[in-house]
Amino acid sequence: MSELTPLELEVGHLIVDTLNLEDVSAADIEADAPLFREGLGLDSIDALELALAISRHYGFQLRSDDENNARIFSSLRALAAHIAGHRVK
Amino acid sequence: MAAGWQGQSERGSPWALRLILWIALHIGRGAARVLLYPITFYFLLNGRTARNASRDYLTRIFGRAPTLAERIRHIHCFAATILDRVYFLSGQFDRFDVRLHGVEVIQARAGTGALLLSAHVGSFDALRALGVEQRGLPIKVLMFPDHNGFITALLHTLNPALLETIIPLGGIDTLLRVQEAVTQGEMVGMLGDRVAAGGKTVSCDFLGAPAPFPVGPAQLAAVLRVPVILVFGLYRGGNRYDLYFETFDAVLPQGRREREAALGQWTQAYAARLEHHVRIAPYNWFNFYDFWPQD
Numbered sequence: 001m002s003e004l005t006p007l008e009l010e011v012g013h014l015i016v017d018t019l020n021l022e023d024v025s026a027a028d029i030e031a032d033a034p035l036f037r038e039g040l041g042l043d044s045i046d047a048l049e050l051a052l053a054i055s056r057h058y059g060f061q062l063r064s065d066d067e068n069n070a071r072i073f074s075s076l077r078a079l080a081a082h083i084a085g086h087r088v089k
Numbered sequence: 090m091a092a093g094w095q096g097q098s099e100r101g102s103p104w105a106l107r108l109i110l111w112i113a114l115h116i117g118r119g120a121a122r123v124l125l126y127p128i129t130f131y132f133l134l135n136g137r138t139a140r141n142a143s144r145d146y147l148t149r150i151f152g153r154a155p156t157l158a159e160r161i162r163h164i165h166c167f168a169a170t171i172l173d174r175v176y177f178l179s180g181q182f183d184r185f186d187v188r189l190h191g192v193e194v195i196q197a198r199a200g201t202g203a204l205l206l207s208a209h210v211g212s213f214d215a216l217r218a219l220g221v222e223q224r225g226l227p228i229k230v231l232m233f234p235d236h237n238g239f240i241t242a243l244l245h246t247l248n249p250a251l252l253e254t255i256i257p258l259g260g261i262d263t264l265l266r267v268q269e270a271v272t273q274g275e276m277v278g279m280l281g282d283r284v285a286a287g288g289k290t291v292s293c294d295f296l297g298a299p300a301p302f303p304v305g306p307a308q309l310a311a312v313l314r315v316p317v318i319l320v321f322g323l324y325r326g327g328n329r330y331d332l333y334f335e336t337f338d339a340v341l342p343q344g345r346r347e348r349e350a351a352l353g354q355w356t357q358a359y360a361a362r363l364e365h366h367v368r369i370a371p372y373n374w375f376n377f378y379d380f381w382p383q384d
Contacts, residue, residue: 013338045305052268069261073262
């Protein structure tokens with residue numbers, strides 16, 4: 001199992017709590033595994049709820065016109081890296 | 090479920106569609122409407138899935154087997170509304186007698202954001218064009234990008250501005266776009282009666298039997314917490330369309346777990362309103378696939 005950084009673990013907790021994922025704990029999420037469809041199997045409504053939770057939590061908006069969205073949402077590691085670069089709180 | 094509506098190939102050849110479009114624009118609606126009869130018969134003879142689905146639906150709504158005349162009328166009504174999309178999308182409103190019912194429901198929400206929930210009945214383009222026509226009523230529409238690809242692409246050459254109002258379904262950030270639109274006070278329309286391949290569904294009673302409905306609209310309404318307005322644009326023959334607007338106040342609880350449990354009830358309330366409207370205008374039902382699949 002790959003080691004999660006503290007921020008990855010924190011974002012993992014946010015995902016699990018926001019989406020009420022049962023049978024999944026943040027520490028079990030593979031940092032490089034896909035979050036959507038395969039992997040954790042999240043869908044577009046999950047993506048929206050997650051984006052709203054991230055904006056509440058870290059104080060910046062994920063925007064639909066960001067052409068990097070597919071990459072940002074591709075894995076926990078990518079998402080945490082994006083948050084690290086944009087968070088204002 | 091495997092052979093749902095997405096399994097159907099688009100019917101009619103591109104040249105025939107281009108010809109009808111040309112006649113519609115250059116000769117007129119009357120001439121183009123004459124062509125609807127051969128088109129209707131072509132569908133009845135060749136479109137087995139559509140033919141069977143139409144007969145199944147008519148049997149359910151009438152409570153008896155439909156006559157041949159009723160079956161022809163159903164397909165003809167569908168063809169007539171597709172033809173009229175040409176005129177709605179090219180902004181030729183004056184041709185039609187469009188009657189608005191409950192329009193204050195939507196006017197009260199102008200500029201504050203709402204979801205417009207409709208279905209594959211009658212014409213949704215009448216409403217879209219109205220939104221563009223009357224400024225201050227910006228309407229975006231959630232659509233499957235490849236559904237009816239050729240017809241939709243051809244029709245949108247008539248009005249490229251409307252093409253920009255489409256939010257294609259299927260992307261990771263699709264619903265983020267919806268959220269941004271309603272936050273900016275826009276209205277976002279969606280059709281709540283068709284299930285995407287692999288999409289989550291809930292079984293609702295519809296015309297006396299259980300049918301799968303998508304839970305996406307209910308989930309979206311719950312997350313966005315914006316008002317939902319039901320909209321049905323029904324074709325009444327000749328050049329008349331009736332647009333109905335209704336407030337939809339089915340409630341969804343806030344917590345995710347409680348919400349998941351309430352999705353079925355919310356969707357059933359929508360299915361009941363849909364049933365109300367198709368009972369008034371039965372030939373406006375345009376889901377020509379097995380809507381009540383037997384497992």
